[in-house]
Amino acid sequence: xxxxxxxxGPVTLSEEAFLTINCTYTATGYPSLFWYxxxxxxxLQLLLKATKADDKGSNxxxxxxxxxxxxxxxxxxxxxxxxxxxxxxxxLRAGSYQLTFGKGTKLSVIP
Amino acid sequence: DGGIxxxxxxxxxxxxxxxxLSCEQNLNHDAMYWYRQDPGQGLRLIYYSQIVNDFQxxxxxxxxxxxxxxxxxxxxxxxxxxxxxTAFYLCASNPGQNTDTQYFGPGTRxxxx
Numbered sequence: 001x002x003x004x005x006x007x008x009g010p011v012t013l014s015e016e017a018f019l020t021i022n023c024t025y026t027a028t029g030y031p032s033l034f035w036y037x038x039x040x041x042x043x044l045q046l047l048l049k050a051t052k053a054d055d056k057g058s059n060x061x062x063x064x065x066x067x068x069x070x071x072x073x074x075x076x077x078x079x080x081x082x083x084x085x086x087x088x089x090x091x092l093r094a095g096s097y098q099l100t101f102g103k104g105t106k107l108s109v110i111p
Numbered sequence: 112d113g114g115i116x117x118x119x120x121x122x123x124x125x126x127x128x129x130x131x132l133s134c135e136q137n138l139n140h141d142a143m144y145w146y147r148q149d150p151g152q153g154l155r156l157i158y159y160s161q162i163v164n165d166f167q168x169x170x171x172x173x174x175x176x177x178x179x180x181x182x183x184x185x186x187x188x189x190x191x192x193x194x195x196x197t198a199f200y201l202c203a204s205n206p207g208q209n210t211d212t213q214y215f216g217p218g219t220r221x222x223x224x
Contacts (some may be wrong), residue, residue, distance in 0.1 A: 032211045043115075043201055043215035044154075051211065089153060093211055097142055097161060098169070103153040 002027045006090045006102035013080055013109050021075040021105045023064075023090035031094035033057075033066055033073040038087045038104070047075075047088070080109045114138065115216035117202050122221045124196075132187045132219050134202035140214070141207030143185040147171060148199040148218075157200075160185055161207060189221065196223045 007022040025031065032051045036044040048057030053068035062077045073090060090102040115136045124130045134143065142161050146154040156169030160179040174193025179185055185204075189196045199220050203213040 034211070036215075041218075043117075043217045044203075045215070046212055049211065097159065097205070097207070098144075098156060099154075099213055101153040103151060 002031070002092060002094050002100045004090050004092055004100055004102035006088075006105055008103070008105065009087075010106040010108060013107070015082055015109055015111050016079045017109075019075070019077040019080045019084075019107070021088055021090075021107070023073045023075065023102060025071050025073065025090075025092050027071075027092055027094040027100075029094050030068075031092040033064070034091040034093070034099070035062070035064055035073070035075050036089040036091060036101075038089065040086070044089065080107070082109045082111055085109045115202060115204055115214060117200075117216040117219050120217065120219060122219055124221070124223050126223055127191045129188055129190050130196075130221065132189065132200055132202075132221070134185045134187065134216060136183055136185075136202075136204045136214075136216075138204060138206075138214065139182070140204035141182070142205050143179070144203040144213065145169075145175075145177065145185070145187045146201045146203065148201055154201065157187065196221060 003026045034049045035047040037047045038044045048059040050057040050066035056065045064075045087104045087106045089104045091099045118133045144159040145157040158177045160166035176188045201218045202216040205213045
């Protein structure tokens, strides 16, 4: 079945550091890929998405590129802020209404 | 404002009692979903509904029930048969018709004492 594997956290970075959160997937067909963010005590918000190979999703300084050859969708940001502290979820949708989520990566950014 | 509301934000119940979690959306979305979130386990799908009066089991439906009598409402009942009900419950919706993005409510944290 479909699955998403993302790097385990927690990840702790200093403000202005470079962020990478790895995400790889297994799916039949050609899935759409997503990054969602969850701030403490809240629901999930869509951060960015990509629907086909080589697409790059971007939002709020975050980027991720859909790499079909490596089945990856790694999240990057050049300079993190304290306000980026949250849990980040990688997810995919392949051929149905359902989303398959990774387990989440908690990011803490310290001043 | 359009969006998804879940109430209450915190809910406490005694073991053996059924409890119903509310989810309402005014986005005119066809599809709605219930997820359970446990620490370190990501989100797991409990039930989903693609249209009024129809719903399907997700990956962990045992001990839960739902109804979809109105387009805007998708309540989840956690029954006494659910062995470990304490968790964070998230409701989501999307327009349906093969669209990708799901929109999430703020969640309800259920604690069973």
